[in-house]
Amino acid sequence: RRHALRPEAAAALTLLLGWILAQVAGAAGAANVLVAYNLTWKSTNFKTILEWEPKPINHIYTVQISTRLGDWKNKCFHTTATECDLTDEIIKNVNQTYMARVFSYPVGNGHTTSSDVEPPFTNSPEFTPYLDTNLGQPRVHSFKPVGTKLNVTVEDARTLVRINGTFLSLRDVFGKDLTYILYYWKASSTGKKSTKTNTNEFLIDVDKGENYCFSVQAVIPSRRTNSKSPESSTECTSQEKGIFRELSFIIGTVLFVVIIFIIVLLVSLYKCRKARVRRSGKETCPLNDA
Numbered sequence: 376r377r378h379a380l381r382p383e384a385a386a387a388l389t390l391l392l393g394w395i396l397a398q399v400a401g402a403a404g405a406a407n408v409l410v411a412y413n414l415t416w417k418s419t420n421f422k423t424i425l426e427w428e429p430k431p432i433n434h435i436y437t438v439q440i441s442t443r444l445g446d447w448k449n450k451c452f453h454t455t456a457t458e459c460d461l462t463d464e465i466i467k468n469v470n471q472t473y474m475a476r477v478f479s480y481p482v483g484n485g486h487t488t489s490s491d492v493e494p495p496f497t498n499s500p501e502f503t504p505y506l507d508t509n510l511g512q513p514r515v516h517s518f519k520p521v522g523t524k525l526n527v528t529v530e531d532a533r534t535l536v537r538i539n540g541t542f543l544s545l546r547d548v549f550g551k552d553l554t555y556i557l558y559y560w561k562a563s564s565t566g567k568k569s570t571k572t573n574t575n576e577f578l579i580d581v582d583k584g585e586n587y588c589f590s591v592q593a594v595i596p597s598r599r600t601n602s603k604s605p606e607s608s609t610e611c612t613s614q615e616k617g618i619f620r621e622l623s624f625i626i627g628t629v630l631f632v633v634i635i636f637i638i639v640l641l642v643s644l645y646k647c648r649k650a651r652v653r654r655s656g657k658e659t660c661p662l663n664d665a
């Protein structure tokens with residue numbers, strides 16, 4: 376009576392036994408083949424790779440991918456790698472939901488044929504490219520002051536999504552779902568401001584003569600998760616000032632040369648006049664009449 380199992384313990388034991396049985400049954404079909412685990416989608420701007428563990432020892436992997444219709448297709452057939460590029464499959468329709476699975480085949484003791492027991496496999500999480508692909512770090516394409524405004528344009532990254540053989544840009548794929556945020560601040564202060572656009576161009580008001588620094592970030596506001604890209608590298612308008620400084624240096628040099636020239640001219644005129652006055656007693660120098 377004292378050693379009778381309590382209901383919770385009994386339930387736990389049953390679960391454990393069930394699990395052990397399942398493991399044994401699974402292992403029986405494929406002699407101690409390691410099944411893949413930790414299947415992870417790595418996807419940025421639709422470039423999509425499935426990764427998993429562990430490194431194979433006495434087995435090889437084959438990946439299959441399918442939409443919800445169950446139209447399984449082999450990829451990375453009999454590979455010893457632990458990743459598989461599935462970009463070509465998922466770009467066919469970026470709004471579909473895809474599933475993948477990784478099979479483990481033993482190698483060495485007789486090849487398993489497809490009619491044999493099904494090799495063990497692991498399912499990946501579901502993946503919907505339009506919602507799940509990460510937004511890559513954007514790049515500032517160009518920036519230039521236009522009067523008291525600053526024009527900043529963001530490079531429209533090319534994706535691997537194709538229509539009729541031509542690659543679509545991020546903007547082509549996401550349309551108005553994609554916005555960019557511009558973070559900007561005076562180089563002399565730290566107070567950041569931000570503004571949004573659903574194009575790839577910003578036109579912001581700036582104070583004349585001030586240098587500004589800024590970075591951009593891609594955002595899909597309608598997404599619940601991973602809606603933001605990393606921020607771009609920071610750019611500053613000091614480059615413009617550098618050009619301006621160079622220009623004033625050139626102007627300064629030219630002015631300096633002109634002033635030296637005038638001084639030399641005046642001195643020589645003065646000397647010439649003196650010489651003539653000394654020689655002929657006349658008051659004027661012929662040069663002065665010209």
Ligand SMILES: *[C@@H]1O[C@H](CO)[C@@H](O)[C@H](O)[C@H]1NC(C)=O
Pocket residue numbers: 412413428
């Ligand atoms: C699965 O991957 C994550 C991160 O990639 C890691 O933290 C975790 O330890 C892994 N799990 C196993 C069982 O190795």
Ligand SMILES: *[C@@H]1O[C@H](CO)[C@@H](O)[C@H](O)[C@H]1NC(C)=O
Pocket residue numbers: 469470505550
């Ligand atoms: C994917 O879905 C989004 C919104 O649901 C839509 O705007 C877009 O046109 C769709 N793209 C394709 C290629 O079907």
Ligand SMILES: *[C@@H]1O[C@H](CO)[C@@H](O)[C@H](O)[C@H]1NC(C)=O
Pocket residue numbers: 517521526527528576578
């Ligand atoms: C901003 O710069 C881009 C690229 O240089 C140019 O195409 C666009 O017309 C400019 N916009 C304005 C308002 O000046």
Ligand SMILES: *[C@@H]1O[C@H](CO)[C@@H](O)[C@H](O)[C@H]1NC(C)=O
Pocket residue numbers: 538539
């Ligand atoms: C692709 O090309 C075909 C024929 O050239 C055309 O009918 C179709 O509209 C094109 N599709 C798109 C999305 O441009």
